[in-house]
Amino acid sequence: MLEIRGLSKSFGGVKATDNVSLDFADGSLTAVIGPNGAGKSTFFNLITGALKPDAGRIVLDGIDIAGRSPPDIVRCGIGRAFQVASIFPSLTVQETMLAAVCVDQRRAAMLHRRFPLVEARERAEYAMELLGLADQRGRTAATLSHGDQKLLDIALALVLEPKVLLLDEPTAGMGTEERWRMIDRIRELWERQKITVVFIEHDMDIVFKIAPSIVVLCYGRILATGAPEAIRRNQAVIEAYLGTEHHAGAAV
Amino acid sequence: MDLDALTGCLASTACLVTQTTSGLIIGMLLFLVAVGLTLIFGVLKVVNFSHGAFYMFGAYFAMTAYQMSGSFALAMLCGAAGTAILGLVFERVFMSRVYGANVLMQLLVCYAFVLIFDDVVRMVWGPEFRSMGMPAAFQVMPLFIAGGVIPPYYLLLIGVALSMALILGLGLARTRIGKIIRAAAHNPGMVSALGINTGLIYGGVFALGGMLAGLAGALAAPVRSLTPGMGFSVLIESFIVTVIGGMGSILGALIGALLIGLIRSFGSLGFPLFTEGLMYLFMVIVLVARPSGLFGKEIA
Amino acid sequence: MTELQAGRTDSLGVSGVELKSQRGQYLDVLVALAAFVVLAILPVFFGSKALLDFVIRCSAFGLFATSLNLLVGYTGLISFGHGMFFGLGAYGFGLLMQRTGVSIPVAFASTLLITAVVAAVIGAICVRLKEIYFAFVTLAFQMLIHSTILSWTSLTGGDQGLRGGIPRPVFMGLDLSNHLHLYLTSCALLVLGLLLMRQITQSPFGYTLRMIRDNANRASFIGIDVWRAKLMIFVLAALFASTGGMVMALFVSGAYPEFAYWTISGEGIFINMLGGITTFLGPMVGTVLLLTLNDTVTRLTEYYGIVLGIVILFFAIGLRKGLMDFAFDWYAQRRDQVRERAR
Numbered sequence: 001m002l003e004i005r006g007l008s009k010s011f012g013g014v015k016a017t018d019n020v021s022l023d024f025a026d027g028s029l030t031a032v033i034g035p036n037g038a039g040k041s042t043f044f045n046l047i048t049g050a051l052k053p054d055a056g057r058i059v060l061d062g063i064d065i066a067g068r069s070p071p072d073i074v075r076c077g078i079g080r081a082f083q084v085a086s087i088f089p090s091l092t093v094q095e096t097m098l099a100a101v102c103v104d105q106r107r108a109a110m111l112h113r114r115f116p117l118v119e120a121r122e123r124a125e126y127a128m129e130l131l132g133l134a135d136q137r138g139r140t141a142a143t144l145s146h147g148d149q150k151l152l153d154i155a156l157a158l159v160l161e162p163k164v165l166l167l168d169e170p171t172a173g174m175g176t177e178e179r180w181r182m183i184d185r186i187r188e189l190w191e192r193q194k195i196t197v198v199f200i201e202h203d204m205d206i207v208f209k210i211a212p213s214i215v216v217l218c219y220g221r222i223l224a225t226g227a228p229e230a231i232r233r234n235q236a237v238i239e240a241y242l243g244t245e246h247h248a249g250a251a252v
Numbered sequence: 253m254d255l256d257a258l259t260g261c262l263a264s265t266a267c268l269v270t271q272t273t274s275g276l277i278i279g280m281l282l283f284l285v286a287v288g289l290t291l292i293f294g295v296l297k298v299v300n301f302s303h304g305a306f307y308m309f310g311a312y313f314a315m316t317a318y319q320m321s322g323s324f325a326l327a328m329l330c331g332a333a334g335t336a337i338l339g340l341v342f343e344r345v346f347m348s349r350v351y352g353a354n355v356l357m358q359l360l361v362c363y364a365f366v367l368i369f370d371d372v373v374r375m376v377w378g379p380e381f382r383s384m385g386m387p388a389a390f391q392v393m394p395l396f397i398a399g400g401v402i403p404p405y406y407l408l409l410i411g412v413a414l415s416m417a418l419i420l421g422l423g424l425a426r427t428r429i430g431k432i433i434r435a436a437a438h439n440p441g442m443v444s445a446l447g448i449n450t451g452l453i454y455g456g457v458f459a460l461g462g463m464l465a466g467l468a469g470a471l472a473a474p475v476r477s478l479t480p481g482m483g484f485s486v487l488i489e490s491f492i493v494t495v496i497g498g499m500g501s502i503l504g505a506l507i508g509a510l511l512i513g514l515i516r517s518f519g520s521l522g523f524p525l526f527t528e529g530l531m532y533l534f535m536v537i538v539l540v541a542r543p544s545g546l547f548g549k550e551i552a
Numbered sequence: 553m554t555e556l557q558a559g560r561t562d563s564l565g566v567s568g569v570e571l572k573s574q575r576g577q578y579l580d581v582l583v584a585l586a587a588f589v590v591l592a593i594l595p596v597f598f599g600s601k602a603l604l605d606f607v608i609r610c611s612a613f614g615l616f617a618t619s620l621n622l623l624v625g626y627t628g629l630i631s632f633g634h635g636m637f638f639g640l641g642a643y644g645f646g647l648l649m650q651r652t653g654v655s656i657p658v659a660f661a662s663t664l665l666i667t668a669v670v671a672a673v674i675g676a677i678c679v680r681l682k683e684i685y686f687a688f689v690t691l692a693f694q695m696l697i698h699s700t701i702l703s704w705t706s707l708t709g710g711d712q713g714l715r716g717g718i719p720r721p722v723f724m725g726l727d728l729s730n731h732l733h734l735y736l737t738s739c740a741l742l743v744l745g746l747l748l749m750r751q752i753t754q755s756p757f758g759y760t761l762r763m764i765r766d767n768a769n770r771a772s773f774i775g776i777d778v779w780r781a782k783l784m785i786f787v788l789a790a791l792f793a794s795t796g797g798m799v800m801a802l803f804v805s806g807a808y809p810e811f812a813y814w815t816i817s818g819e820g821i822f823i824n825m826l827g828g829i830t831t832f833l834g835p836m837v838g839t840v841l842l843l844t845l846n847d848t849v850t851r852l853t854e855y856y857g858i859v860l861g862i863v864i865l866f867f868a869i870g871l872r873k874g875l876m877d878f879a880f881d882w883y884a885q886r887r888d889q890v891r892e893r894a895r
Contacts, residue, residue: 048773069772070772070773071772071773071774071775071776071777071778074772074773074774074775075775080773082770086767086769086770086773087766087767087770088762088763088766088767088770089766089767090762090765090766091759091762091763091766095759098759099756099759099760099762099763100774102756102759102760103760103763103774103775103776104774104775107756108756108757108760108775108776108777108781109756109757109760109780109781109784110755110756110757111751111752111755111757112751112755113755113756114573114574114576114577114751114754114755115573115754115755115756115758115759116573116756116759117756156770156774160774160775299684346865346869349869350868350869353872355630355683355684355687356624356630356821356824356825357825357868357872359821360821360822360825360864360867360868361864361865361868361869363818363822363861363864364860364861364862364864364865364868365861366861367857367858367860367861367864368857368858368861368862370857371855371856371857371858371861372858374855374857375855488695488814492692495688495692523703525702525703525705525710526699526700526702526703528695528699528702529696529699529700529702529703532692532693532695532696532699533696535688535692536689536692536693536696539681539685539688539689539692540677540689543681543682543685543689544685
């Protein structure tokens with residue numbers, strides 16, 4: 001579904017992304033991990049068009065989207081949720097969903113009818129229901145709790161019916177319990193919607209429990225890819241990132 | 253349009269000298285006003301739309317002091333000190349309340365004071381044009397350089413302005429206070445966490461900016477007529493200068509001011525009705541090419 | 553889905569969503585009609601010319617200020633140069649009527665066309681800039697236009713303005729040299745203009761604008777072409793501002809450089825802050841307030857500046873929001889309190 005070939009990006013002398021090549025199979029669930037500064041967010045930014053790569057190809061379902069503008073890439077089918085919930089504070093949950101669907105249905109510039117459009121209703125409802133936000137529909141986004149805002153953020157990405165969903169630290173800023181609930185919900189979403197999901201995560205317990213496949217980035221380069229077991233035993237990964245405690249902990 | 257006058261002047265050294273000097277004067281006065289504006293923006297992140305009022309008060313304070321005492325030096329002092337105090341009070345009492353608010357609120361507070369100040373001046377000094385007159389010390393023969401006429405007062409003006417530029421530039425770069433101010437521009441939270449009173453810094457910078465504008469007004473008083481609306485055109489022009497030079501950049505203010513001064517001076521020859529238009533045209537061109545101005549956003 | 557259809561959740565349930573939007577459209581048209589009727593009947597009860605003049609001026613500025621709010625309040629585009637279109641409308645219409653023999657409707661449409669072109673060009677250059685730089689460049693363009701008006705004396709009359717009045721050939725039975733007809737036409741333009749602008753804000757495009765205002769970055773990650781949307785609203789807003797200028801030109805029977813001076817933009821911004829930018833009619837309320845303030849204060853004292861300055865300070869530092877915003881928030885608070893108690 002998503003093929004990355006030789007992706008590179010430098011800032012000044014620093015190679016934030018260094019010749020990264022990856023494959024994300026259709027319907028896969030992958031965790032991207034790595035120490036701080038490994039280039040995980042840069043990687044996402046390159047895919048979603050927030051940054052233009054210096055070199056490399058990003059092929060989504062056969063189309064090369066590298067270097068295109070964010071709206072273009074979104075329309076091709078990449079959805080992104082942000083580390084810090086990026087929502088529209090003055091719109092209600094429902095308005096947010098309906099507006100996003102309007103845009104996706106190419107009606108962002110429509111002047112002669114009133115918002116919300118009837119055609120947008122169904123998808124908006126579905127997305128709200130999926131993320132458990134239906135009973136908050138009338139609340140202004142700014143008044144939502146932090147966790148709900150993150151849910152709304154993800155809903156915004158999902159409602160556009162992307163082929164690939166990129167989640168940037170979906171559990172950031174949450175307590176342990178909330179984190180597991182969020183990740184369970186994401187897993188549920190992934191199973192129900194059957195889309196390709198890639199998420200950045202720092203909590204190793206979650207990663208090893210949930211993700212069928214893992215990519216480890218370090219200094220902009222891929223350190224290792226594979227199933228949780230293989231990653232856990234990978235010497236280079238342990239040295240660079242996991243440390244021996246995790247290794248021991250995982251063995252239990 | 254009177255292009256013949258313009259080309260004729262460019263061909264004559266006498267005219268060149270006179271016009272260039274005139275442009276330098278305009279530029280130097282503008283620089284003093286603009287550098288205050290750019291400092292205030294650089295450190296306080298606020299566009300001081302009432303800046304022209306400080307220029308105006310500087311001129312009026314100077315004129316009154318001169319009329320009462322006959323001393324040019326005292327007049328300059330009163331102009332500068334008076335506006336420094338005004339700046340401090342204005343910042344502490346009013347501007348500090350709208351720092352967090354959006355640009356519109358800040359603009360409105362400043363606009364409100366422009367209205368108030370203009371009327372205050374009209375009440376105290378009357379609406380007619382006033383003049384200070386050239387102090388006796390400077391009523392001497394003008395200098396003749398290459399056929400052009402240069403009043404000695406102009407040299408004083410240029411000298412003062414350039415010294416200010418130097419003092420500011422070096423002061424901000426080398427002294428401890430300068431470093432603190434620059435730090436506060438970048439990270440006020442950190443500076444305050446280090447135990448330094450950011451309120452004092454803000455007040456001080458505003459006072460400094462106001463003082464510079466007031467000094468410009470005081471220096472301009474002998475060679476310009478005073479009227480309650482005088483702050484306004486200066487504000488617009490110094491605004492253009494800071495935007496062209498880059499908000500927050502002292503060097504930008506200097507270069508921008510010189511450019512605008514020369515455009516005004518030579519432009520009024522060739523395009524007597526469209527002189528202002530030339531400045532705006534220049535502003536549009538610069539902004540479209542480099543929105544953050546010629547020298548970007550650093551402070552000094 | 554069934555739970556939701558049952559209307560279990562509060563005000564904006566599924567079917568409620570559809571109904572509300574349709575209802576809104578009809579309601580607005582009704583309100584507009586009613587308003588026009590009220591305005592039209594006004595001269596019957598209050599025959600004073602001063603009052604009618606006041607309403608005409610309110611129409612001109614109301615159109616201008618509301619169009620500015622499309623930029624400021626709904627899109628987050630703070631333009632300091634919106635007044636240029638007010639001036640363009642006045643001069644364009646005045647010049648067309650004076651120099652060419654066209655009828656008023658043709659001149660009206662042509663002026664709008666000219667405004668659209670100018671706005672498209674200027675907008676294309678400006679809207680890609682962010683925030684304060686956008687404000688600066690729009691101001692620069694306005695002053696450039698103002699300077700051009702001042703210096704192109706052969707065309708515009710320079711600082712004297714367009715002299716000789718504006719010819720008013722009768723059209724569709726309307727004779728705009730008749731004060732009553734002018735009054736009715738201005739009211740009609742105001743009501744129609746407000747209705748159209750209302751439709752814009754409540755359309756899907758209106759919500760696209762809100763998304764851009766709230767979070768332009770995320771908006772582009774949803775697939776919105778932010779630059780194009782901004783350009784579109786910039787041009788649309790210019791059209792309504794231009795209409796306001798045309799009403800003004802008819803009212804004063806000419807056009808003056810002041811119509812393109814930055815103070816018009818300043819007053820527009822001020823009106824928006826007075827009335828409030830979060831409600832649609834805020835700017836209209838602000839217009840009435842400012843014009844009333846202008847008229848009363850200039851009659852009482854020659855030191856108009858101080859009074860106006862203090863009023864501005866009251867709103868900026870005291871209330872910190874416009875009147876309608878204040879009223880709306882107060883109402884919303886009361887409503888939330890009632891809901892809390894009901895739980």
